[in-house]
Every structure is written in structure tokens, then in C-alpha cells.
Amino acid sequence: MSTSTRITLDPLDLAGIDDLLTPEEKAVRSSVRQMCEERIQPYVADWFEQGTLPDPRGLAKELGSLGVLGMHLEGYGCAGMSATDYGLACVELEAVDSGIRSLVSVQGSLAMFAIWRWASEDVKQRWLPAMAAGQAIGCFGLTEPDHGSDPANMRTSARQDGSDWVINGRKMWITNGSIADVAVVWAQTDEGIRGFAVPTDTPGFSAPEIKHKMSLRASITSELVLDDVRVPQEYAFPEVRGLRGPLSCLNEARYGIVWGSLGAARSSLAAALSYSKDREQFGKPIAGFQLTQQKLADMNLELTKGMLLALHLGRRKDAGTLQPVQVSLGKLNNVREAIEICRTARTILGANGISLEYPVIRHMNNLESVLTYEGTVEMHTLVIGQAMTGLAAFR
Numbered sequence: 088m089s090t091s092t093r094i095t096l097d098p099l100d101l102a103g104i105d106d107l108l109t110p111e112e113k114a115v116r117s118s119v120r121q122m123c124e125e126r127i128q129p130y131v132a133d134w135f136e137q138g139t140l141p142d143p144r145g146l147a148k149e150l151g152s153l154g155v156l157g158m159h160l161e162g163y164g165c166a167g168m169s170a171t172d173y174g175l176a177c178v179e180l181e182a183v184d185s186g187i188r189s190l191v192s193v194q195g196s197l198a199m200f201a202i203w204r205w206a207s208e209d210v211k212q213r214w215l216p217a218m219a220a221g222q223a224i225g226c227f228g229l230t231e232p233d234h235g236s237d238p239a240n241m242r243t244s245a246r247q248d249g250s251d252w253v254i255n256g257r258k259m260w261i262t263n264g265s266i267a268d269v270a271v272v273w274a275q276t277d278e279g280i281r282g283f284a285v286p287t288d289t290p291g292f293s294a295p296e297i298k299h300k301m302s303l304r305a306s307i308t309s310e311l312v313l314d315d316v317r318v319p320q321e322y323a324f325p326e327v328r329g330l331r332g333p334l335s336c337l338n339e340a341r342y343g344i345v346w347g348s349l350g351a352a353r354s355s356l357a358a359a360l361s362y363s364k365d366r367e368q369f370g371k372p373i374a375g376f377q378l379t380q381q382k383l384a385d386m387n388l389e390l391t392k393g394m395l396l397a398l399h400l401g402r403r404k405d406a407g408t409l410q411p412v413q414v415s416l417g418k419l420n421n422v423r424e425a426i427e428i429c430r431t432a433r434t435i436l437g438a439n440g441i442s443l444e445y446p447v448i449r450h451m452n453n454l455e456s457v458l459t460y461e462g463t464v465e466m467h468t469l470v471i472g473q474a475m476t477g478l479a480a481f482r
């Protein structure tokens with residue numbers, strides 16, 4: 088007769104995925120979780136309601152001290168952690184709010200990665216240590232008012248004038264835009280699309296903030312207006328031409344979203360589980376009704392599958408074998424399931440589900456942006472379709 092030891096299972100990790108993490112990975116996760124719970128969670132619903140981040144520079148410095156800005160990059164003051172560590176950090180950041188994870192993703196995976204991978208040594212030295220410490224903030228300007236999913240046709244242009252470049256155009260929906268010290272701007276040139284690290288105090292550069300958002304309200308989103316912005320030759324990324332440059336950065340940021348979106352889902356599931364045990368109708372907790380348990384079980388299954396996929400992709404990234412289409416699989420699945428988990432959680436909270444007293448509707452609204460940015464559901468579907476069939480259906 089075999090003896091079995093009964094282990095207390097975490098209701099949100101019934102599969103025991105935690106056992107697949109190393110003690111070091113768990114330590115990274117708990118330090119990010121602790122900072123988020125102490126410094127962000129008590130305030131973030133108010134920031135969302137007010138549609139602002141009251142002290143983005145202070146917050147960036149705190150995140151810099153924690154080591155999460157460009158944490159998976161090597162050198163230049165960056166923490167040089169693994170991709171899995173970075174993913175686990177994204178879960179905790181997005182469990183408080185997708186806007187906070189967006190700040191970190193845009194800083195680390197878009198602006199810093201672009202500079203780290205593609206800029207001249209002088210530009211790297213100038214920006215990366217300050218960005219890792221949160222003393223300088225970056226943004227990433229690819230999307231334009233008339234060109235979102237199809238950036239190859241962007242209108243922003245850069246022309247050479249003596250030893251300078253002169254950039255003209257407009258970018259739209261740019262996270263961190265109006266608080267940035269440096270903007271990575273992608274523009275058409277005679278040699279194809281090129282990237283530029285533009286200091287935002289350059290004459291002709293402005294970044295009006297976009298208001299009236301119903302999603303990612305605790306995040307700064309801006310237009311970038313470039314009106315004869317003149318920068319020296321060294322600010323142009325020397326080697327990369329074409330969409331390969333921006334797509335390499337988007338791939339990094341999408342990887343973080345594969346994980347981060349599950350943070351919003353976990354937070355919503357935790358809220359729904361707790362609420363369902365307290366809330367009584369028809370003389371008993373609503374958690375005791377089979378229909379509620381079906382919702383809880385289905386949410387749990389999708390969270391579990393999403394975490395396994397994220398961890399698998401993280402291990403591949405750490406092994407250097409992660410392919411862009413695999414990131415598309417993760418981004419498409421995990422954001423789609425995360426928003427579904429939030430919507431289901433919202434139903435369990437009934438009318439309270441629409442109140443900012445609980446995190447659920449905030450996460451749900453935030454994930455509408457996450458579903459769209461870094462490649463829409465449709466774009467990732469087409470990437471997967473192309474990989475399966477060998478046929479591109481983008482146009």
C-alpha cells in the first residue's frame with residue numbers, strides 16, 4: 088500500500104507550475120511583487136480613475152532601483168537577468184496594472200533594446216545607464232495616424248543635410264511620449280526605414296498627450312510631432328535598414344506581454360474567487376453554485392495553460408531558440424485568454440464588477456489596448472497562418 092503526502096495546493100496554481108521555477112526566479116518574482124504591492128497597488132485605481140500617472144519620474148527611479156528597467160539586457164548598467172526572470176517580473180507588474188507593465192516594457196524592451204541593439208556606442212553610453220536607473224525615460228515611435236498594422240508605408244521621413252539628419256512627420260499612440268527624454272523614431276530614408284535616437288529637447292520636437300482613453304489610463308500616451316527636427320549623424324542607428332529594426336524590438340516587447348497579460352488575469356481570477364466565497368445569494372456563497380465553479384475552473388485552466396506556454400517560451404528565449412512566430416503564438420493566446428478571464432471574473436462580481444473598488448474592470452479595459460498594441464490579434468493570426476501554410480495573407 089502506498090502512502091501519499093497531502094500537499095496544500097495554491098488554488099491559483101493547482102498544476103504546481105511554481106515547482107518549475109528556480110529559487111532565484113522565485114526571489115526575483117517576490118521582490119517585484121513586494122514593490123508593486125507596497126508602492127503601486129494602493130494607489131493605481133485612483134491613477135486610473137484620474138487618467139494620470141502623478142509622478143512618472145519618481146516611479147521610474149523606483150523601478151530602476153528595483154532593477155527591472157532593461158533587466159534582460161547585458162552591460163551599460165542593466166541587470167543582465169534571464170528572459171524568464173523578466174517574464175516573471177512582467178506578471179507582477181501587470182498584476183497591479185497593465186499601464187505600469189507598459190511603462191517598463193516600452194522603456195526596457197522597446198526604447199532601451201533599440202538603442203542597446205542598434206545605436207552607436209556613443210548613443211548607448213549616453214542613454215542606457217541613465218535609462219536603466221530610471222533617470223531618463225524613453226519612448227518608441229513607430230505607429231502613425233494612418234499607418235498602424237502596416238508600418239512599412241509610414242510617412243515620417245528623414246533626409247540628410249550635410250552631416251545632420253532632418254526628420255519630419257507624426258507618430259501616434261506613443262507610450263511614455265510626453266515624459267520621454269529620448270524618443271526612438273523610425274523614419275523613411277533613401278536607404279529604407281532607419282531608426283534615430285532623438286533627444287526630446289531637440290527644437291521642432293513636441294509630444295502632446297492623448298486624452299479621453301478608456302483603457303491604460305494609468306499610462307501616458309502621446310502623439311509625437313517632428314517638425315524639421317535636426318539631429319547629428321551619430322544619432323542614426325548605423326547598420327539596420329528596413330522593418331527588421333523595429334520588428335526586432337517589438338519581438339522583445341511582445342515576449343513580455345506573453346507573461347504580463349497573465350498577471351492581469353491572475354489578479355482578476357483572485358478577486359473573483361475571493362468575492363465568490365464571501366458573496367451570498369439564495370442562502371449560500373455564490374462559489375457554491377455549479378455555474379460559478381465552472382467559470383472558476385475554466386479561468387484556472389486557461390491561466391495554467393497560459394503560464395505553461397509563457398514558461399516554455401521563456402526557457403526557449405534563454406536557450407536562444409525562440410522564434411518570432413512562437414512569440415506570436417504566446418501573445419495571441421495569452422492576451423486573448425487573459426481578457427476572457429477578466430470578462431468572466433467581472434460577471435462573478437455582478438454589479439460590483441463594474442466598480443473600480445475591484446481591479447477587474449480596470450484590467451479588462453486595459454487588456455483592450457494590450458490586445459491591439461504590439462500586433463493585433465489579426466496580425467498574429469496571420470503570422471501563424473503564414474508559418475503553417477507558407478502563404479502570406481496580409482494583403
Ligand code: FAD
Pocket residue numbers: 193227228229230233234235236237259260261262263302303308456459460461462463464465466480481482
Ligand atoms: P489598424 O492597423 O488600422 O487596424 C485596425 C483593425 O484592422 C485591426 O483590428 C487590425 O487587426 C485590422 N487589420 C489591419 N490590417 C489587416 C489585415 N491585413 N487583415 C486583417 N485585419 C487587418 N505604437 C508605437 O509605435 N509605440 C507605442 O509606444 C505604442 N503604444 C500604444 C499604447 C496604446 C494605449 C495603444 C492603444 C496603442 C499603442 N501603439 C503604440 C499603437 C499600436 O501598436 C497600434 O494601435 C497597433 O499596431 C494597431 O494599429 P492601428 O491602431 O492603426 O490599427
